[in-house]
Amino acid sequence: MYSTHFKLDIKDIPAYVEAKLNFFGKTEGLEIKELSDGNINYVYKIVDPATNRSLILKQADICLRSSGRPLDVKRSEIEASMLQIQHKLAPEMIPEVYLYDQAMSVTFMEDVSEFKNFRYEMMERKVFPSFHKQINSYFAKTALGTTDLVLNRAEKKANVSKFTNVELCDISEDLVFTEPFNDYKGRNILTKGNEAYVQEHIYGNTALVSEAMKLRYNFMNNAQALIHGDLHSGSIFINHTGIKVLDPEFAFYGPIGYDIGNVIAHLVMPAMVCQVTDSESEAKDNFINWIASTVPAILFGFEREFKKSYLEMVQEDVAKNEIFVDWYTRQIVADAKGYAGLEIIRRVIGDTKVKELETIADHDQRIAVERKLIDLASSLILQRDVEGQDLHSLLSALNG
Structure with a gap:
């Protein structure tokens, strides 16, 4: 599972997070909110209310949200690589990337909600x-x-x-x-x-x-x-x-x-x-x-x-x-x-x-x-x- 790309729905996210990233431990009770404010990606904030730990999940889809026009998901790999390079150069200004899943075009990264x-x-x-x-x-x-x-x-x-x-x-x-x-x-x-x-x-x-x-x-x-x-x-x-x-x-x-x-x-x-x-x-x-x-x-x-x-x-x-x-x-x-x-x-x-x-x-x-x-x-x-x-x-x- 997760070896080929598909667009995640909110209901899919807890199991996906548990399979990919040991960040929360058990994933029961996670609160998930979509933050997407653009045309080409899906962004979710995931919070464990028991510990107040949180992260951001960002997925690139194979189509534009507005028109359905195909768009190469390589942009997701470029974005994750860029964040990793810049975080080394200016860690105080760039969110940390916890994991990049190339098959799913998903980046797990630091939650910067205080900004x-x-x-x-x-x-x-x-x-x-x-x-x-x-x-x-x-x-x-x-x-x-x-x-x-x-x-x-x-x-x-x-x-x-x-x-x-x-x-x-x-x-x-x-x-x-x-x-x-x-x-x-x-x-x-x-x-x-x-x-x-x-x-x-x-x-x-x-x-x-x-x-x-x-x-x-x-x-x-x-x-x-x-x-x-x-x-x-x-x-x-x-x-x-x-x-x-x-x-x-x-x-x-x-x-x-x-x-x-x-x-x-x-x-x-x-x-x-x-x-x-x-x-x-x-x-x-x-x-x-x-x-x-x-x-x-x-x-x-x-x-x-x-x-x-x-x-x-x-x-x-x-x-x-x-x-x-x-x-x-x-x-x-x-x-x-x-x-x-x-x-x-x-x-x-x-x-x-x-x-x-x-x-x-x-x-x-x-x-x-x-x-x-x-x-x-x-x-x-x-x-x-x-x-x-x-x-x-x-x-x-x-x-x-």
Whole structure:
């Protein structure tokens, strides 16, 4: 039994847990709750009320939940392997994997319920003054440690092959880099009243499209480090003591700046929604001021944190050349700005929206938020190599 894949139902889980993992001992009386909040996986929290011990079971199915379209379960193996690698590099930020069952595409992992979903916390206008330090520490520890500046070059090349993530990279290459600029599959969803604005400022903006294609080329060909690949605010869990980074099933070897840019985009979007839709209040001011200070702190703090880790972890003397280190780090920061812009655009006009935008009830406010985001995203993409100018645009946009 359990030698071939089938989708677990809640009623199947106690026997399956008992067969696979000596975590609870006897499994009578386990409390099981589904936590799934996505389209491609099934996630359950399992608790023994007698001891209060708990864990998470995550299973990848062979089909998308929404459409039934087949999807390779290799993503599950990639996710488990990524978590195991990152847990060694940053154990305080990554849930521990207790067991991975390849046949069933199931990962048993640490329950991190004391941390809350970062997206929903921001939607409640909560602020986390230490977030920039925590996320920069995550980037410096997990990204650099998987490059061929630190790893043996042969080991890194083997990892590139192991983490070749064809189907999920193809999803990103379409939804993030291609469809927002020509809608060749007809899947973009434009807010009524913004059609002409999108045509002028995105589809018909040759300079923007060309820069987006440069960033796509970099995404597809720059096997710089093992990256998360889908690091939005829903993949980060947070409290006032730290963060946990989850769900790296899109992981592959790509540009470090892609993950950083995704984090920035998912800070900017709720801040812009707040700026346009919220009534004047201390909570609104605090939230916007926090985002306006956090984004530059991530970018500039990344440079400092990354260079510090670089000098500690990189052993080759020739790679420690100051000019090279500065160039290497600046390229990552420029990439991050560009990828932030692309993530914003695809969430505004693509078919995969974010809850922050979807919850705007007033049509005129929705139009205003989307246009501000498109303008800001364009600035981030077009001026990513001009130090400071894009951040000036960000601060101006958030200040109304």
